[in-house]
Amino acid sequence: MKAATDNIYLPKVAILDRVVDEIHEVKTFYWHFEDAEEQRKFRQFRPGQFAQVSLFGVGEFPLSLPPSPTEPETFFTARQVGSCTAALHALKPGDQFAVRGPYGNGFPMESYYGRNLVFVAGGIGLIPLRSCIIYALAHRERYQRIQIFLGARTPCDLMYRADLRQWEQSAGTECHLTVDRAADGWTGNVGVVGSLFQKPGVRMAVDNTVAFVCGPPVMFRFVIKDLVALGLPETAIVSTLERYMKCGVGKCGHCCIGVAYVCVDGPVFTYEQLKKLGEDI
Amino acid sequence: MKARIVDHAGVLRIVDLFRQQGYQVIAPVRGRGRDTYYDGVTDENRERIEIHLPNPQYPPKRYVFPHIERFLNARTAGGQLEIEPAYYGPKRVLFGIRSCDVAGIWHLDRFFLGRDFRDPYYASRREHLLLVNVVCTDPEQDIADNCFCVCTDTGPAAREHFDLQLMDLHNGEFMVVAGTPAGEALFADPVFRKCTAAQVERRRALLSEVRRQFKTMTSWFAATVRYVSQGRILDQTWEEIGNRCLECGGCTYVCPACTCFTVTDRQVGPNEIERVRIWDSCALGGFTRMAGGHNPRRAVHDRRNRRFFRKLAHYFIQRELSMACVGCGRCAAVCHGDVGMPSVVEMIRRATSETEKLEPV
Numbered sequence: 001m002k003a004a005t006d007n008i009y010l011p012k013v014a015i016l017d018r019v020v021d022e023i024h025e026v027k028t029f030y031w032h033f034e035d036a037e038e039q040r041k042f043r044q045f046r047p048g049q050f051a052q053v054s055l056f057g058v059g060e061f062p063l064s065l066p067p068s069p070t071e072p073e074t075f076f077t078a079r080q081v082g083s084c085t086a087a088l089h090a091l092k093p094g095d096q097f098a099v100r101g102p103y104g105n106g107f108p109m110e111s112y113y114g115r116n117l118v119f120v121a122g123g124i125g126l127i128p129l130r131s132c133i134i135y136a137l138a139h140r141e142r143y144q145r146i147q148i149f150l151g152a153r154t155p156c157d158l159m160y161r162a163d164l165r166q167w168e169q170s171a172g173t174e175c176h177l178t179v180d181r182a183a184d185g186w187t188g189n190v191g192v193v194g195s196l197f198q199k200p201g202v203r204m205a206v207d208n209t210v211a212f213v214c215g216p217p218v219m220f221r222f223v224i225k226d227l228v229a230l231g232l233p234e235t236a237i238v239s240t241l242e243r244y245m246k247c248g249v250g251k252c253g254h255c256c257i258g259v260a261y262v263c264v265d266g267p268v269f270t271y272e273q274l275k276k277l278g279e280d281i
Numbered sequence: 282m283k284a285r286i287v288d289h290a291g292v293l294r295i296v297d298l299f300r301q302q303g304y305q306v307i308a309p310v311r312g313r314g315r316d317t318y319y320d321g322v323t324d325e326n327r328e329r330i331e332i333h334l335p336n337p338q339y340p341p342k343r344y345v346f347p348h349i350e351r352f353l354n355a356r357t358a359g360g361q362l363e364i365e366p367a368y369y370g371p372k373r374v375l376f377g378i379r380s381c382d383v384a385g386i387w388h389l390d391r392f393f394l395g396r397d398f399r400d401p402y403y404a405s406r407r408e409h410l411l412l413v414n415v416v417c418t419d420p421e422q423d424i425a426d427n428c429f430c431v432c433t434d435t436g437p438a439a440r441e442h443f444d445l446q447l448m449d450l451h452n453g454e455f456m457v458v459a460g461t462p463a464g465e466a467l468f469a470d471p472v473f474r475k476c477t478a479a480q481v482e483r484r485r486a487l488l489s490e491v492r493r494q495f496k497t498m499t500s501w502f503a504a505t506v507r508y509v510s511q512g513r514i515l516d517q518t519w520e521e522i523g524n525r526c527l528e529c530g531g532c533t534y535v536c537p538a539c540t541c542f543t544v545t546d547r548q549v550g551p552n553e554i555e556r557v558r559i560w561d562s563c564a565l566g567g568f569t570r571m572a573g574g575h576n577p578r579r580a581v582h583d584r585r586n587r588r589f590f591r592k593l594a595h596y597f598i599q600r601e602l603s604m605a606c607v608g609c610g611r612c613a614a615v616c617h618g619d620v621g622m623p624s625v626v627e628m629i630r631r632a633t634s635e636t637e638k639l640e641p642v
Contacts, residue, residue, distance in 0.1 A: 007401045009352055009544075013362045056355040056362070056554040057546050061572070082572030096362040098355070217575070244571045246544045246561075249398035253541030253561070254569060256587070257577070259596040264397070 008249045011054040011098035012038045016091050022077060022159040026124060027089055028066070030075040033099070042102060045069055047109055047131035048240055048268045051076075051101030052248045058087040062245045062263075065102060066127045066160075068134035077127045077159070103248040104267050107132050107212070107238065109139075116145040116205035120223050122193050122215025123152055128240045128267075129214050130160060133167070140172060145205045148175040151193030151219065155179050155186045176202060193219060194226040206231045213239045213271075224271055237271035283465055285457045285473035286480060292447065292455055294472045295413070296322060296330060299374045304411065307344060308376040309337050319344075322376070332377065332415055332449055333422040338611055340537040341378050345389055345406045348534075352402065352544065352556040370405035376413045377447075379423070380436035381609035383414045385537025387442040391601040392540050402558075411463055414443035418451065418487060420494035427610025429623055431495050432502040435607045438488055448484055456484050501630040506604075508633055510595035518632040519586040522625055525618035526585050530562030532612035532621060533588070538605040541568075563588050589625055 013034040020028045033039040042051075045065055053076065054060045061084040063076045080089045091097065109132065117136055121129045136143050148167055152158045158177065167175040176196045178189040189196060193215070197204050211232055213223050220239065227237055243255035243262040255262035258277035260269070269277070287294065299306050306322040310329045317337045320326065351367045378386075393403035416438040417423035417430075423437075430436030439446065444464035448456045456476060459465035467473070508514055533539045543561040546554050561568060563584050570576040578584050591597055592605040606622055613621030620628075 006399070007366050008398045009401070010366050011364065013364065054355075054556075056357075056556070057548060059546055060544060060556075085572060094360075096357075096360070098362065098364060242571065243577070244569050246542065246558075250396060251393065251398065251400060251540065252543065252558075253563065253591075254543070256591065258590075259594065 008251075009100075009247065011052065011060070011100040014097055014099045016093055016095045016097065018093050019091070023157050025089075026077060026079045026159060028075050028077045029088065029091070030073055031097075031099070032074060034096070039074075042099070043069065043074070045102035046106035047135045048106035048128060049102040049104045050128075050248070050267060051099050051103065052245070053084070053088065054098035054100075055084055055087040055091075056098070059084050060246070061085070062103075062242075062248060064128040064131075064240070064242075064267075066130040068131045068138060070135055070138035077124070077130075079124050101248065103263055105265065107240075107268050109135055112210050113142045114208075115143065116207075116209040117143050117147070118205055118209055118211040119146075119148045119150075120193060120211060120213045120215070120227075121148075121150050122219035122223075123157065124159065125213075125215030125219070126150060126159060129212050130163065132212055134163070137167075137170065137173065144208065146173045147202075147205060148173065149178075149193055149196045150176070151178050151180070151196075151215070153180045155183050155188075174202075192222065194222050197226055197230065204230055209236060211237045213237060228271075234272040234275065235270050238268060239271065239274065240267045241269065241274075242267065283459045283468065284476040284481065285459075285468055286476050287455050287457055287472055287474070288453060289455070291472045292332060293327065293330065294470070295445070295447075295457070295467065296327065296376055298467055298470055298472075299376070299411070302372075304372045304374045306374045306376050307341070309334060309378075319375075330377070332447065332455075333419040335422060335425060336379050336382070336417075336609065336611075338535050338614065340385060340535060340609070340611065341375050341382050342385060342389065342537050344373065344375055345386060345403055345410065346393070346540070346542075347406075348560050350402060350558050352558055354549070355546075355554045355556065356550075357552045366401075368402065368405040370408050372409040374411045374413060377415045378412060379417055379609070380414055380439035381428075381430045381433075381607040382537050383412055383439040383443050384430075384433075384435035384603070384607040385609070386412065388538040388601065388603045388605055388607065389540065390442075391603045392605075395601065411444040412442070413464075414439050414446040414460075416446065416448035416488070416491075418449050418491050420491070424491075424494055424496075425610055425614065426496050427613035427621065427623060428495055428608065429502070429610055430608035431492055433604065433606055433608030437491050437495075448487075450480065450483050450487065452483070454480065456480060501626050504633075505626045505629050506593045506595060506598070508629060509590055509593040513633070514629055515632060515636065518629060520580075521632075522589075522620050522628060523580065523583070523585045525620045526564060527618050528564050528566060528584075529617070530564045531615040531617075533562035533564060534560060535611040535615050537609055537611070538592070538607055540605075563591075585620065589622075592622075 014031045017030040050064045066077045078085045182190045245255045246252035248263045250261045250264040308330045353366045356363045393400040443460045446458040541561045542558045544558050549555045569578045598604045613623050
């Protein structure tokens with residue numbers, strides 16, 4: 001009999017520490033593994049990886065990891081959309097659930113050393129990109145320009161407010177925000193996230209640049225079009241996909257698109273790869 | 282590989298030898314009409330074991346990858362969560378499985394055990410499992426109208442991946458070939474006689490005769506693999522195939538090489554949850570639907586395309602070093618829309634021959 005630790009489907013007990021409200025129906029859940037050794041192993045994750053979260057009796061589902069490995073805390077951010085996320089939202093500090101991972105390829109942040117980084121996120125698409133942004137800022141000297149473009153439906157839908165303030169204030173980082181519909185007190189840009197690229201005063205990095213794009217499918221399509229029009233090569237546009245997944249380890253078959261299993265070959269793909277896979281984003 | 286000869290009574294002796302060694306023997310038996318199924322061999326039904334009978338529609342896949350399989354139990358006792366995995370790995374012999382199903386289990390071996398992540402539940406069931414293959418030699422009983430193993434190169438006689446192989450020489454003798462040391466160990470029993478060159482020649486001649494008895498000659502199979510791999514099949518052809526799919530999932534459930542599953546939790550006690558995996562099917566609409574309702578594969582032909590791409594694309598054949606279609610013809614037998622593998626190959630052949638006419642290469 002194989003040791004239980006070799007079981008790829010066996011989640012480990014995790015304890016919820018605290019819950020923070022982000023925006024409407026989106027919360028951040030800080031947690032740690034009950035077993036310190038599991039915690040240490042899990043903390044080897046890379047930006048862009050994900051974990052399988054178990055809420056026994058409801059189910060198991062994939063969640064991306066918004067923290068950067070350079071941060072001390074481990075957390076998930078999730079919108080309440082289905083039964084599993086509803087059960088997660090119902091948890092209280094001290095409650096136990098289970099996690100296994102980290103899975104997926106993640107963003108190859110080391111291979112981007114010396115390049116400009118452009119982050120484009122729409123809505124909760126910021127969740128997986130947050131990890132890369134924090135990681136890049138923690139290794140600021142290894143990258144050239146860092147530009148962050150964020151879009152949200154309304155000013156109330158802007159998440160990670162504390163991080164946003166820091167990014168807006170930190171020298172050497174350009175952070176541009178936009179909303180689809182302004183509300184009282186909003187003095188920033190109104191329009192889709194792609195409209196920021198053309199704004200006066202914004203000088204888009206194009207040469208020697210990597211663009212990280214994540215957001216709803218419709219935003220993704222338009223942003224890609226804009227970036228390609230600006231002259232970014234398709235290999236320099238990277239994104240992370242979300243798919244229905246049951247195993248996270250390339251077995252259950254749900255996330256298979258084209259020749260790739262999103263869970264093991266992805267979730268991070270370049271736009272060039274995505275085009276070849278031939279499925280909706 | 283070593284070969285031996287046994288007579289008809291010797292075949293049952295092989296079953297008895299395994300049972301004496303503590304193996305549970307699973308063998309195909311007849312139900313009513315042409316219906317056949319795999320069943321555990323007991324003293325009572327031992328006599329019902331037959332060598333020549335139609336291949337059961339429900340493939341022996343379920344002995345390594347069951348329809349429903351327990352993963353783990355999770356108990357909450359006083360707020361503390363305890364997770365305990367459940368493994369099942371009996372000593373078992375699959376007796377009388379056809380060459381296509383041997384290839385099917387080999388494909389599952391490659392898929393579940395061959396890559397970075399090893400499936401512990403599959404490994405546990407597979408570890409003490411022996412495969413006794415029977416070569417299809419009776420064109421009336423063994424070879425169904427839809428069989429096309431001669432095209433997928435998996436039959437009628439498997440060349441490897443079995444522990445023992447039995448072949449009826451149709452003269453009262455059966456040739457037994459050992460594929461592994463575990464199979465060969467059985468040859469110590471006096472029921473096995475030495476095999477002569479004439480008997481080996483008889484086997485060869487019989488096999489070459491049997492190969493001509495197949496009714497479905499999907500000889501375009503290899504070409505289809507090439508066309509699918511190169512993405513040269515028109516969307517219109519996939520749509521035609523998709524239009525005939527009734528989305529019942531039957532083809533995936535009878536397929537010896539389909540691997541997709543879903544995982545679900547069920548309550549088994551006041552504070553206890555059992556997590557099980559259940560076969561899933563890419564034919565079903567909700568297969569890729571995510572929380573919130575977004576479904577990247579919407580149209581049915583998207584999904585049909587996926588199934589045949591996954592089975593036939595060269596990339597996956599290389600990735601697993603084995604093909605996910607073994608030529609058993611079960612999908613053709615159960616499909617109400619007639620879009621089982623042989624028909625799909627034929628539809629692709631027809632569509633391609635028309636486009637090729639327009640664009641001669």
